[in-house]
Structures are given as structure tokens and as C-alpha cells.
Amino acid sequence: MDQEYITNFLADEDDRVDGIDKVTGRAKYTADHHPENMVYGVFVTSTIARGAIKNFKLNEAKDAPGVLEIITHLNCPALPGYNPWAKDPKKKGFEWRGLKPFHQNLVYHYGQPIALVVATTWEKAVKAASLVKAEYINEVAETDFNSLRKTESKLKPSGEYKRGQADAYKQAEVFVENEYYMPVETHNPIELHATIAQWDSEDKLLVYDKSQGPKGTQSELARLFGIEEKNVRVITKFLGGAFGSSLRSWPHVPAACIAAKMVKRPVRVQLTRRQMFTMVGYRPMAWQKIAVGATKEGKLTGITHHAISNTSRYEDYREGIVNASHYLYECPNVNTSYKILPLDVNTPTWMRGPGEATGAFALECILDELAYKLNMDPVELRIKNYAVLHPQSKLPWTSKFLRECYDKGREMIGWSNRPATPRSLTENGKLIGYGMGGGAFGASRGNATVKAVFTSEGKLLLYSAVSDMGPGTATAMVSIAAQVMNMPSSKISFLLGDTEFPPGPTQGGSTTTSTMGTAVSLVCDTLKAQFTEIALKQSPLFNGLSEADLEFDKESIRSKKETNKKISLTELLKASGKPQIEVLKESGPDPAVRSKYAMNSFSAHFIKVAVDPATGAIEFLKVVCTGDGGKIVSPKTARSQMIGGAVGGIGMALTEEALIDKTTGKYLTDTLGSYQVPRHRDVPFIHTWFPDLADPLINPMGSKGVGEIALIGFASALANAVYNATGKRLTHLPLKPEKLV
Numbered sequence: 252m253d254q255e256y257i258t259n260f261l262a263d264e265d266d267r268v269d270g271i272d273k274v275t276g277r278a279k280y281t282a283d284h285h286p287e288n289m290v291y292g293v294f295v296t297s298t299i300a301r302g303a304i305k306n307f308k309l310n311e312a313k314d315a316p317g318v319l320e321i322i323t324h325l326n327c328p329a330l331p332g333y334n335p336w337a338k339d340p341k342k343k344g345f346e347w348r349g350l351k352p353f354h355q356n357l358v359y360h361y362g363q364p365i366a367l368v369v370a371t372t373w374e375k376a377v378k379a380a381s382l383v384k385a386e387y388i389n390e391v392a393e394t395d396f397n398s399l400r401k402t403e404s405k406l407k408p409s410g411e412y413k414r415g416q417a418d419a420y421k422q423a424e425v426f427v428e429n430e431y432y433m434p435v436e437t438h439n440p441i442e443l444h445a446t447i448a449q450w451d452s453e454d455k456l457l458v459y460d461k462s463q464g465p466k467g468t469q470s471e472l473a474r475l476f477g478i479e480e481k482n483v484r485v486i487t488k489f490l491g492g493a494f495g496s497s498l499r500s501w502p503h504v505p506a507a508c509i510a511a512k513m514v515k516r517p518v519r520v521q522l523t524r525r526q527m528f529t530m531v532g533y534r535p536m537a538w539q540k541i542a543v544g545a546t547k548e549g550k551l552t553g554i555t556h557h558a559i560s561n562t563s564r565y566e567d568y569r570e571g572i573v574n575a576s577h578y579l580y581e582c583p584n585v586n587t588s589y590k591i592l593p594l595d596v597n598t599p600t601w602m603r604g605p606g607e608a609t610g611a612f613a614l615e616c617i618l619d620e621l622a623y624k625l626n627m628d629p630v631e632l633r634i635k636n637y638a639v640l641h642p643q644s645k646l647p648w649t650s651k652f653l654r655e656c657y658d659k660g661r662e663m664i665g666w667s668n669r670p671a672t673p674r675s676l677t678e679n680g681k682l683i684g685y686g687m688g689g690g691a692f693g694a695s696r697g698n699a700t701v702k703a704v705f706t707s708e709g710k711l712l713l714y715s716a717v718s719d720m721g722p723g724t725a726t727a728m729v730s731i732a733a734q735v736m737n738m739p740s741s742k743i744s745f746l747l748g749d750t751e752f753p754p755g756p757t758q759g760g761s762t763t764t765s766t767m768g769t770a771v772s773l774v775c776d777t778l779k780a781q782f783t784e785i786a787l788k789q790s791p792l793f794n795g796l797s798e799a800d801l802e803f804d805k806e807s808i809r810s811k812k813e814t815n816k817k818i819s820l821t822e823l824l825k826a827s828g829k830p831q832i833e834v835l836k837e838s839g840p841d842p843a844v845r846s847k848y849a850m851n852s853f854s855a856h857f858i859k860v861a862v863d864p865a866t867g868a869i870e871f872l873k874v875v876c877t878g879d880g881g882k883i884v885s886p887k888t889a890r891s892q893m894i895g896g897a898v899g900g901i902g903m904a905l906t907e908e909a910l911i912d913k914t915t916g917k918y919l920t921d922t923l924g925s926y927q928v929p930r931h932r933d934v935p936f937i938h939t940w941f942p943d944l945a946d947p948l949i950n951p952m953g954s955k956g957v958g959e960i961a962l963i964g965f966a967s968a969l970a971n972a973v974y975n976a977t978g979k980r981l982t983h984l985p986l987k988p989e990k991l992v
Contacts, residue, residue, distance in 0.1 A: 266726075266887075267725075267887070268725050268726045268729050268744075269719075272489075273489070278488070278489045279488055279489060280445075280461070280489045280490070280491055281442070281445045281446070281447065281459050281460060282443070282447070282519065282521050284486075286449050286457075286517040287517075288517060289447065289449075289516065289517040289519055290319060290369055290370065290371055290376075290517070290518055290519075291369065291371075291372060291373040291375075291376045291519050292367045292368065292376060292506065292507060292510045292518050292519065292520040293370075293379075294364040294366070294367055294506070294526060295365055295367070295368065295380050295383045295385070296361075296364055296526065296529070297358045297360070297361060297362060297363040297364075297365050297385070297387075298361070299389050299392070299916075300358070300360055300361040300392035300394060300595045300596070300917075301358060301359070301389075301390040301391070301916070302387050302388045302389045302390040303356045303357050303358060303388045304324070304356040304358065304387060304388075305356075305387055305388050306385070307323055307366065307383065307384065307385050307386075309321050311382045312368060312379045312380070312382040312383045313379075315378060315379040315382055316375055317370040317371040317375035317376070317379070318368060318369070318370045318375065318376075318379045319369045319370060319371065319514045319516075320368075320369040320510065320514050321366055321367070321368050321379075321383065322353055322506070322510055322513065323353055323366045324354060324365075327352075327354065327509060328509065328512070328513070330347075330475055330476060330477075330505075330509075331475065331477035332347040332474055332475035332476070333346075333354050333475075345474035345475070347471070347475050347505065348471075349499070349501070349502075349565070349566050349598055350363065350364075350501075350502050350565060350566070350597075350598070351502075352364050352367075352503075352505060352506045352509075353366075353367070353506070353509065358387065359563060359564050359565045359597075360529065360563065360596050360916060361392075361529065361915060361916035362529030362530070362597070362918070363529070364502050364503070364506065365385060367506050367509075368380040368383065369510050369514055373519075392914075392916045393405075394594050394596055394911055394912075394913055396536050396592060397538070399592060399594070400592050405592060405593070406559065406590040406591070407567065407590060407591045407592075407593065408588075408589075408590055409567075409569045409589045409590055409591050410569075410587075410588070411586075411588045412573070412587045412588075413585070414583070414586070414642070414643065415584035416553070416584045416586075417555070417586040418553065418555050419552055419553030419555075419583075420552070420553035420554065420555055420584075421544070421553070422544070422552075422553070423546070423553055424544075424545070424546050424547050424552075425544065425546070425547060425624055425625055426542060426543065426544035426545070426553070427543060427617060427621050427624055428540070428541065428542030428543075428555075428617075429541065429542075429613075429617055429980075430538065430540045431538075431539045431540075431541065431613040432537070432538055432539075432982065432983045432984065433534070433536060433537040433539075433609045433612060434907075434908040434910075434984060434985070435534065435599075435908070435909035435911070436602060436902070436903060436907045436909065437527070437528055437907075437909050438493065438494040438495060438496035438532070438533065439527065439923065439928055440490075440491055440492030440494060440496065441491045442461060442492060443522050443524065444496070444501065444503060444521070444522045444527065444530070444531050445460075445503070445519065445520065445521035446459070446461070446503050446506075446507040446508075446519070446520050446521075447460075447507065447519045448508040448510070448517065448518055448520075450515070454479070455482045456472060456476070456483045456508060457484050457486075458472065458483065458485045458507075459486050459487070460485055460486075460487055460504060461487065461490055461491075461493070462485060462487045462497050462500070463490070463493050463495075463498050463718055463720055463757055463758045463759055464497075464498065464499075464718070464757025464758065464759075465485040465486070465487045465717075465718055465748060465749070466485075466716050466750055466755060466756075466757070467499075467500075468485045468500050468504065469483045469484070469485045469750045471504075472485070472500075472504070472505070483750070484750050484751060485749075485750045486748060487718040487749075488747075488748045488749075489719075489748070490718060490719065490720040490721060491721075492720060492721055493720040494720075494899070495600060495601035495602045495603055495605060496527075496531045496532055496602070497531075497720065498600065498757060498759045499532075501530050501531045501532070502530055503522055503530065506520055524921075524922060524923065525922065528909065528918045528920075528921040528926075529918065529921075530597065531600070532597070532602070533597075533599050533600065533909065534599065534609070535561045535562065535570070535599035536561050537558055537560040537561075538558070538559045538560075539556065539557065539559075539573075539609070539613040540555075540556075540557045540558075541556045541557070541576070541613045541617045542554070542555045542617070543555075543617050543621050549622075549625050549627050549631070549632050549636070550635060551580055551581065551636045552582070553582065554576050554582050554585045555586050555587070556585075556587045557587065558573050558587075558590075558609075558610065558613075559589075559590045559591070559592055560572060560589075560599070560609070561592050561593075561594050561596065561599065562592065562593050562594070562599060563593065563594065563595075563596055563597055563598040564593050564594065564596075567593070568591070568598055568599045568600065569589070569591055570601070570605045570606030571606035571610070572589060572606045572607075572609045572610040573587035573589050573610055574606065575607055575610050575611060575614060575690065577642070577643045578638065578641050578642050578644075578849075579614065579689070579690075579691050580633070580637075580642070581639075581642055582642065595916055596916060601759065603896065603899055603959060603961075603962050604690070604692065604896075604960075604962040605959075607690060607691065607692055607959065608690070608903070608959075608963045608964075611688065611963045611964045611967055612688075612903075612966050612970070613967075614967075615687075615690070615964055615967035615971070616688070616967045616970055616980075616982070618632060618633065619686070619688075619967070619970075619971040620980065623673070626671070628671075629971065630661055633657065634657060637653070637654060639651075641849035644849055646848055646849045647848055647849065648848060648849045648850070648851060649694075649844065649848045649849070649946050649947065649949050650879075650881060650944065650945075650946040650947065650948075650955070651851070651853065651879065652853070652879040652942040652944050653689070653855065653879055655879070656853060656854065656855040656878065656879055657855050657877075659942075660855045660856070660857040660877045660940070661857060663857070663877075663940065664685065664857035664858070664859055664873055665859070666687075669684075669685035669975065670683075670684075670685075673974060673975050673978035674976065674977055678861065680864075681861040681863055682862040682863075682864055682976040683859070683860070683861055683862075683872070683976055684860050684862065684974065684975030684976025685857070685858070685859050685972055685975050686857075686858050686860075686967075686968050686971030686972025686973070686974065687857045687858070687971060688855075688856050688964035688965065688966070688967030688968035688971060689853065689856070689964045690853070690963030690964035691852065691853050691960070692761055692852050692956065692959040692963060693760065693761070693850060693852075694761065694762075694851050694852045694881070694949060694955035694956055695762055695765065695840060695850050695949065696765040696766045696838075696839075696840050697756045697839065697840060698754070698756065698766070698837065698838070699715065699717070699754065699755050699756050699769070699770040699838055700753035700754050700770060700836065700837040701713055701714065701715050701753060701770040701773075701774045701835075701836060702714040702752070702753050702833065702835045703774040703775065703777075703778050703832075703833070703835075703836075704831055704832070705778060705782075705820065705824065705831060705832045707821065707824060707825070707830060707831060708821070709742060709806055709819070709820060710742055710743075710744065711736065711742060712743075712744050713728060713729075713743065713744065713745045713746065713771060714746050714752040714753060715745070715746075715747050715752055715755040715767060716747070716749060716750050716751075716752040716754055717747050717756055717758060718747060718748045718755075718758055719747060719748070719758065721895075722758075722763070722892055723885060723887075723888030723891065723892075724758065724763055724764070725745040725747060726887075727764050727767075727768065727884050727885040727888060728745040728767055728768065728771050729744070730884055731768045731771050731772055731775075731884055731952060732771050732775050735772055735775035736775050736779065736803060737803040738803070738806045738820075739805070739806070745771075753835060755767060760959070761852060761955075761956025761957065761958045761959045761960070763956075764884055764954050764956065765950045765952075765954055765955065766838075768884060768951075769838045770836060770837065770838040772950075772952060773836045773838050773951075774835070774836040777834045777836055778832065780798075781834065782803075782820055782823055782832075783801055785823045785824075785826065785827045786801060786823055787801075789823065789827065790818050790823070790826065792817075793808075793816070800812070804817070806819055806820050807819045807820065808820070841948075844948045844949065848948060850955075851955075852878065852879055852881070852956050852957060852960045853878070854877065854878045854960035854961070854963055854964050855877045855878075856874075856875070856876050856877070856900070856965045856968040857874075857875040857876075858871065858873070858874050858968045858969050858971075858972045859871075859873040859972065860969070860972045860973060861976070862976045863988075864992075865992070866988055866992065867987075867988030867989055867991030867992045869905065869969075869973060869988065869991075871935035872935075873935070873938070874897060874936070874937045874938065875939075876894075876897050876938070876940075876961065876965070877941070877942075878893060878940075878957050878960045879941070879944075879955070879960075880941055880955045880957035881944070881945055881946035881952075881953050881954045882944065882945035882952055882953035882954050883941050884952055884954050889941065890939045892958050892961050893937070893939040893957060893961045894937045894939065894961075895961060896959075896961020896963075896965065897937045897961065897965055898934055899961075899962045899965075900965025900966050900968075901929045901933060901934060902928050903962070903965070903966045903984060903985070904965065904966040904985060904986055905929070905969070905985050905986055906929055906933070906985055907926065907927065908920070908927075908984070908985050941957075966984060969986065970982075970986060973991070979991055
């Protein structure tokens with residue numbers, strides 16, 4: 252059946268437009284570029300978590316073969332972005348966000364870059380970096396999250412919310428409360444982070460960078476070095492995954508640029524796998540205490556949700572852990588609080604489903620607990636508290652098809668076979684359980700500009716500086732253009748990942764298709780209007796006809812009534828006397844929609860598991876992931892997005908946990924051998940389903956994002972299935988088999 256499902260799904264779907272390049276090795280990722288005369292930079296990192304560098308011993312490293320320069324805080328040139336103008340109240344300026352490499356001698360976390368060795372080969376740079384020695388003034392580090400979060404004075408308040416009465420759950424006829432814990436999770440994309448920097452003159456910089464937002468990187472570097480933005484070019488043609496780790500520039504980006512300026516040669520800085528754990532962010536660890544109360548009939552009367560997550564000592568990172576509790580379900584009384592705990596660790600960052608994925612684990616599990624206490628089906632409990640209007644803003648949603656996801660999900664998983672009593676269903680000596688979990692994420696659109704060029708060969712070229720970290724942005728944009736222009740996708744190319752192109756958005760937050768697709772749709776509509784004008788003026792075929800009488804069909808314009816009267820677009824271009832037609836269009840959000848409607852995508856994940864009562868081993872028997880992502884622009888890539896999110900959810904639920912030594916601050920799990928991501932054998936066949944119903948307001952395509960909702964709610968669905976199978980409620984991720992024995 253699964254093979255039949257795949258065959259039917261793929262039967263008439265287009266392949267990824269960049270698929271051949273990727274599987275044949277023609278695709279060039281950042282570190283694959285090799286400018287002439289390029290040299291290599293390798294970081295030296297701190298071996299303490301808190302303190303200061305007393306001095307360096309560099310002589311042996313400087314004398315090593317091939318060494319060109321060793322950069323530390325002692326010889327790093329002054330940079331405008333390192334000495335913020337904003338400290339002068341009369342001036343407004345830019346300060347480099349986060350850790351400033353080589354700016355001062357302070358150490359904020361273990362593995363912090365404290366020096367960069369530049370040498371003629373990577374091997375020589377690695378060898379010389381091992382010879383750099385540092386002496387420290389060591390201070391006692393604070394890295395123990397679970398202990399320190401209990402000290403109120405160490406916490407920073409980051410927002411409170413109250414609707415109705417606080418802690419109303421305590422007066423409910425039925426209530427449950429519990430605590431949930433999320434460990435540190437790291438992104439671990441296949442492609443290591445890298446930057447290649449090349450100064451073509453004192454104020455002209457070319458950068459190859461693994462970036463989810465080339466335009467953002469361009470702006471940051473221009474302001475860091477105090478040069479004009481147009482003099483910085485950032486190229487990101489391909490990304491080998493990111494999951495949020497490339498949403499901002501990390502220390503290796505300015506380090507490569509500083510080094511290239513100092514040695515006057517192109518410099519490549521590529522992180523090692525171990526450095527990926529300490530330099531490019533992670534999902535923060537989080538503690539949550541959540542309680543829900545309801546009537547005996549299952550109507551929610553109160554939700555209380557408190558959360559604490561960690562940040563670094565040098566930068567405050569916050570995310571929306573408690574946000575979904577405000578609006579996912581209809582409830583008159585909701586109060587939440589969120590606090591952050593600064594520790595001597597590196598800064599967390601956005602990771603797929605940031606905040607909402609963490610919060611959904613607690614919210615969806617506590618609702619499952621409530622369902623059992625009420626002796627009610629968990630899906631029926633959610634339907635009973637289905638929010639028709641956004642409970643927080645009281646606005647209607649642009650669209651909401653979550654109920655359809657509930658219905659289809661339970662049909663596909665065989666929910667009617669779910670035992671109401673935990674640990675009561677067995678098959679082949681194993682405990683069988685069913686669970687579900689849902690979630691939501693914002694659905695909006697931002698600003699983007701696209702240039703369209705129609706050539707004399709009949710090709711349509713679309714240009715934007717947006718990058719594609721893997722979800723298939725180029726494929727989706729080609730599909731949108733093909734539909735609008737009514738021409739074959741084989742004649743359309745989407746060129747991206749270069750700041751020389753028109754501005755594109757940073758790829759993140761499940762908004763890229765909505766944002767870019769709107770701009771592509773707009774530029775294609777404008778191009779069609781220009782061709783229509785040429786046709787009416789230049790072609791005698793259409794004498795006496797108006798724009799309303801014409802339509803586009805297979806690279807031609809024809810009369811709607813007399814379809815044999817048609818002319819190709821290339822003929823029209825020739826008749827216009829132009830070598831090509833160029834159109835540039837910018838689009839942005841619609842303020843009227845934003846002010847009158849709530850905008851969200853929704854998910855509902857369903858899982859059937861078997862648990863070995865002797866070992867606690869968890870086996871997937873069936874996985875169904877449903878998502879309300881509006882109209883699905885590219886079914887194949889949308890399905891891939893849902894599968895990828897589910898794999899991330901498997902990792903979150905079963906394997907992933909970054910451990911830090913509480914004394915030294917060192918990561919104990921900083922390789923793919925010790926930090927366990929899901930392997931092929933851990934991943935079952937994943938069924939996906941979308942209502943595929945257009946949102947009428949967010950964008951012309953009717954689409955909403957699916958990247959985040961693909962993960963949000965999955966871990967809770969698995970935890971709930973495990974409880975249904977075993978009767979044991981696990982509240983600490985990952986779900987370890989030994990806890991079930």
C-alpha cells in the first residue's frame with residue numbers, strides 16, 4: 252500500500268528544479284568555491300567557560316609552516332560595528348549582534364573563538380592552531396540550568412499575559428498540572444557552516460556564505476565595516492540544510508572578513524562539527540509548568556502556562572514558548588509567564604518551530620492528561636474547545652482547516668482502534684498505543700522584489716536574492732510562474748542566492764513561499780499585461796478585441812472565442828522590436844488583512860506505536876502528519892517538508908539531547924557519534940495529508956507555510972501514544988526506553 256501511495260503521489264508531479272545539480276554534485280555549496288589565491292582560517296577556541304584571557308603563547312604557532320597571520324583581540328583592527336555609535340546618545344548607529352570575535356579578552360563560554368590562524372592550506376592552519384596556547388583568569392561558571400532556574404534573582408522576566416482570571420484552573424471541576432522539560436537540541440545540518448571572504452578593494456567585499464538571508468548578511472557586514480551596502484556582495488547558491496542556524500551571522504562570518512582584509516587574500520573559514528555545537532546556536536533548554544482546568548463536559552475554563560529557557564551571558568535570546576496557549580483553544584481564562592536564565596554558554600537561536608515546538612510539547616501533553624481524567628477522547632476534547640475566532644485578538648482567521656486535519660488524521664491512523672484505557676491493547680507481545688498532538692504557527696507574508704526577463708529564446712528568467720536551504724523554494728516559484736503564465740515549467744528558471752539580484756526575504760518562519768510567491772505572481776501578471784498590450788497593438792489577429800478577449804495558453808496569446816487565432820510570445824517579442832522584456836516588481840504585506848484577521852497554519856500529528864514491555868523500545872507502527880498549509884503550491888516539496896519535520900520530531904522525542912558538563916561548560920555530546928540524530932532505521936514511512944484549501948486573503952496563491960507546523964506537535968503525539976501504550980507519562984525529552992521498564 253505504501254508503494255502504491257508513493258506511485259500515485261509522484262505520478263504527475265514535477266521534480267525539483269535543482270535536483271539534478273544536487274544529486275550529480277554540480278551544485279556548489281559555500282565551501283566548494285575556490286577563489287584564486289585563497290587561504291584558510293582555523294579557529295582556536297577557549298577551554299574555559301567564564302573568565303578572561305591573560306596572555307597568549309604564539310611563537311611556536313607563528314613559526315609553523317605556511318602560517319600567514321594569527322588574529323586575536325591584541326591585533327584585530329578597529330571596526331565601526333565593534334565600537335557602537337549608539338553609546339553616544341546624540342548618534343544612532345549599528346552594533347554587531349552577539350559575540351564579537353577578537354574584540355576583547357573576556358570569555359563567555361567554553362569553545363568560544365579566541366584566535367584565528369590563517370595559513371596557506373587547511374592542514375597547516377589546523378596544525379598551527381593546535382600550537383596556540385592561552386593562559387586564563389578563570390572564574391566559576393554557571394551552566395546548571397535545572398539548579399539555577401530555581402533562583403528567582405537570576406531570571407529575567409520576558410513577558411506575562413493574562414486573559415480573565417489568573418490560575419482559574421484551580422477552581423475548575425476537573426484539572427491537571429505537570430512539569431515538562433526540553434533539553435538543548437542542536438541543528439546539525441549536513442553542510443558545515445562556512446564563509447569565504449574576498450576584498451576586491453579597501454571598501455569592496457565579496458562573500459560566499461551559508462546564509463538563510465543573503466540580504467541580511469550583506470547589511471550586517473556593510474554596517475560592521477562602515478562601507479556602503481552596495482559594495483558588499485553575498486552569494487549563497489546552495490545550502491545543505493540549516494533549520495534556523497543560518498538565520499543570522501555567527502562569529503566565523505566577520506572573522507573571515509577580518510582575516511581577508513589583514514592578509515589581503517581570500518580567506519575561507521569553515522567550522523568543524525564540534526564547533527557547530529558552540530558557535531551557531533541551538534534550541535534552548537526549557538522548563539515548563541502547565542495546568543489546565545475544565546468542566547466535567549470538557550469545556551476548558553483555565554490555562555496556566557509558565558516557562559523558563561536559557562540564554563547566554565552576553566546576549567538575551569527569547570522565543571514564543573507560551574504563545575500557543577494564548578490562542579490555540581477557546582478558553583476564557585489564560586495566564587502565562589516567560590523568563591530567561593543567562594548562563595555561561597553560547598547563545599541559543601531559532602530552530603525549526605522555535606518556541607512553539609517546545610510549548611506544544613507541554614500544551615498537547617497536558618490536554619492528553621486532561622482527556623484521560625475526563626474519560627474523553629483526546630480529539631473530541633480538542634474539537635469541543637475549537638476556536639472559531641482567535642481567542643486573544645478576537646479576530647477571525649483568514650482561514651482555518653484544523654478540524655479537517657483532525658478528521659482525516661484519525662481516519663488515516665485508525666483512531667477508532669485506540670484503547671480508551673492505557674496499557675490494555677497488545678499485539679505480538681508488545682504494548683500498542685495511539686497518540687496525537689497539534690500545533691500552530693504564524694502565517695504571513697513579507698517584502699520581496701522579483702525581476703522577470705523574457706528572452707528571445709522564449710525563456711522566462713526570474714531573479715531574487717532569496718536563498719533556499721532545502722525546502723524547494725526555486726521549485727515552488729517556478730511552479731507559481733508556470734501557473735500564472737500558463738507555460739511549461741521547463742521554460743522557466745528561478746535564479747537566486749546573490750545580493751546582486753533584487754532583494755528577497757530571509758528564509759525562515761514559514762513565510763518564504765507566501766512572500767516570494769506573491770512577488771512572482773505579481774511580476775508575472777505585469778509581464779502578461781505588457782504582452783497583452785503588445786498583442787493588441789502589433790497583431791492584426793486581434794483587431795477589435797480587448798484585453799478581456801485574450802488569454803495565455805502554452806507560450807502564446809490567443810482569442811478566447813476563436814482559439815485558432817493565436818500568436819506566440821516570442822513572435823510578439825520580435826514584433827515589439829525589443830531584444831527582451833524586463834519587469835521589476837515589489838510586493839509586501841497587506842495592512843488591511845493584518846489589521847482585520849488572524850493568520851496561522853495548523854497541524855495535527857497522529858502516531859501508532861508498539862512498546863516492548865521488557866526493554867522499553869519504542870517502534871512506530873504508523874505515522875500520519877496532517878497540516879493546514881492553505882493551497883499547496885508544490886505538492887512534492889510540501890510533502891518533503893512534512894516528512895522532514897516529522898524526522899525532526901522523531902529526534903526531539905526519542906534521541907536528541909545535548910549534554911553540558913556542569914563544571915567546565917564543555918559539551919559532552921559534540922559529535923554525530925555522541926549526539927544522536929535519527930538514523931534511517933529510526934524513520935518509518937510517513938503519511939502526509941493537506942486539506943489543500945486556499946486561504947483567500949494572505950497571498951494570491953492561497954498558500955500558508957508548512958515548514959514549522961511539520962514539527963510542532965509531533966513530540967507530544969509520540970509521548971501521548973507511549974502513554975496510551977504503557978500507562979507511563981514521560982515529561983522529560985527525549986523519551987528514553989529505560990524509563991518505560
